Amino acid sequence: MLVSSCLSQRNLRADMLDGCPDLCATNDEEEGLVGPPRRYIMQIVDDDGIDALTMRRLGRDLGVDPMMIYRHFSNKVAVLDGLMEVMWRDVTVPAAAQTTPSWREHLVAVMHTLRRALLRHPRAISIVGTRPATGPELFALMERLLTSLAEAGMPVNSQAADQLNALVNYTVGHVLAEAGEPVGGEADQMSHQTVLPASFPHLAAVFNSGWRYDADRQYDDALRAMVYGWSEATREADGALTEGKSTNAEGGATASQAVLDGRD
Numbered sequence: 001m002l003v004s005s006c007l008s009q010r011n012l013r014a015d016m017l018d019g020c021p022d023l024c025a026t027n028d029e030e031e032g033l034v035g036p037p038r039r040y041i042m043q044i045v046d047d048d049g050i051d052a053l054t055m056r057r058l059g060r061d062l063g064v065d066p067m068m069i070y071r072h073f074s075n076k077v078a079v080l081d082g083l084m085e086v087m088w089r090d091v092t093v094p095a096a097a098q099t100t101p102s103w104r105e106h107l108v109a110v111m112h113t114l115r116r117a118l119l120r121h122p123r124a125i126s127i128v129g130t131r132p133a134t135g136p137e138l139f140a141l142m143e144r145l146l147t148s149l150a151e152a153g154m155p156v157n158s159q160a161a162d163q164l165n166a167l168v169n170y171t172v173g174h175v176l177a178e179a180g181e182p183v184g185g186e187a188d189q190m191s192h193q194t195v196l197p198a199s200f201p202h203l204a205a206v207f208n209s210g211w212r213y214d215a216d217r218q219y220d221d222a223l224r225a226m227v228y229g230w231s232e233a234t235r236e237a238d239g240a241l242t243e244g245k246s247t248n249a250e251g252g253a254t255a256s257q258a259v260l261d262g263r264d
Contacts, residue, residue: 038086041079045124049181053079080127085137087128091117093144096152103154104227107167110145111223115171122179129172163230170226171219178215 044053044061053076059066073079091114096106118125145164150156197204 038082042083042086042121042124045083046121049123050080050126080131081135083124084127084131085135087117087121087124088135088137088141090120091141093141093148096148103149103152106152107149107154107227108220108223110148111167111171111227112220114168115175115219118172118175119179122175123181125172125176125180129176159230163227166230167223167226170222174215174219174222178219 040062041053041058044057055066055069055073055076058069058079062069073082094106094109094113096103118128142164146156146160149160154160
């Protein structure tokens with residue numbers, strides 16, 4: 001499918017308008033974004049990887065002088081930040097009523113939605129994992145997340161912010177591990193060492209127990225452990241911190257008294 005609106009920018013070649021890829025769920029120009037549509041640029045990354053994304057490549061594909069691209073993006077970093085905005089914008093936050101009355105189950109559903117959105121662009125996931133987490137699209141996404149979770153009954157406070165930060169980081173890391181491109185290319189399968197019970201008894205026992213890699217199951221298991229165990233874990237951590245402060249205070253008081261008494 002082709003749409004003529006996808007490249008309807010003032011500075012792009014007119015004869016490109018009827019032949020651009022159908023990449024736009026939204027029109028960048030209508031959103032006030034001037035220049036090559038972010039979704040068109042995202043397609044280059046999806047097809048050929050981040051290294052293929054250059055100003056020269058953009059100019060060639062769009063049929064314009066590469067220097068024209070610099071009128072809209074100061075450098076490649078600005079292009080990458082624009083792509084990250086596209087990825088955040090693509091995350092659809094489900095309404096609380098569409099999942100479950102439990103805010104924890106709703107939080108699980110929201111994180112699965114985020115994972116699915118990231119998996120649509122596996123070659124771009126390193127952008128999300130390494131670029132600064134800022135910008136209007138991310139702020140808008142976080143506001144949608146918090147609104148949805150508050151409607152489901154989740155307390156919106158500093159602990160919620162810490163939990164969301166941990167869950168988003170976990171999700172990004174998990175997607176990077178399961179779908180990201182390995183640095184240096186794929187491993188040589190022939191170089192993989194066989195797990196021999198004599199050399200790796202515990203590891204061999206794990207495999208013999210029937211364990212198999214299952215990205216969906218393992219993501220969900222760990223996600224639920226983080227969601228449901230968060231409150232208990234933070235309470236234990238707060239208790240340990242309070243106990244540690246109390247012990248330090250008592251130790252300091254004892255040391256001070258020893259000095260006053262003339263003791264070593």
